[in-house]
Amino acid sequence: ILSFLIVAVSANILVRDHQYQSWQSQQATHSLDGVVMFSTTDASYFLRAARVFGDGDTFNEFMAKRHFPNAVRATETEPYDDRIREFPLLSVMISNLAEDNTIRALSDTAHWLILVTAGLTAIAIAVAFGATGYWLEGCVAAIGGGLSTSYLVRSSAGRIDTDQLNLGFVYLLLGLSVMVARAKD
Secondary structure: HHHHHHHHHHHHHHHHHHHHHHHHHHHHHHHHHOOOOOOOOHHHHHHHHHHHHHEEEEEHHHHHHHOOOOOHOOOHHOOOOHHHHHHHHHHHHHHHHHHOHHHHHHHHHHHHHHHHHHHHHHHHHHHHHHHHHHHHHHHHHHHHHHHOHHHHOOOOOOOOOOOHHHHHOOOOOOHHHHHHHHOOO
């Protein structure tokens, strides 16, 4: 079962890594000044928020720039007491994991996180099935679920977005719910 789980995790990671390597090899169409670009506008939102967080600015200042010329409405809201809570968790993670606050470092970190979340999703799928006693079937489902067209498109290279975690969270919650229901005490 552990071998099959390693295969499932590896398959999910390697497919996305291959996509990223293909993008890097096509510099003329997929990068700008050596920075691999994105396939959605969500990526720019999360990366810019990560950069603003790293610079020490508030989320309201970030939103004011996004809502220009209606910036007054965006800055009127009261900020959280804790600055970290203002920002999307994905942006905070990218900012904290990046080696510096440059767009290149933030982008590389965000693309690396896609590989990590793909592996975690495969594990979550296997755990959900394993909680019901079907570990081997869970490993097969982890390969199929992680590489299904619906999920692969939402978690492929350039898709820096919270969608990369949606499938994994659903399966993790299902698996944990089954484990809690089966607990004897």
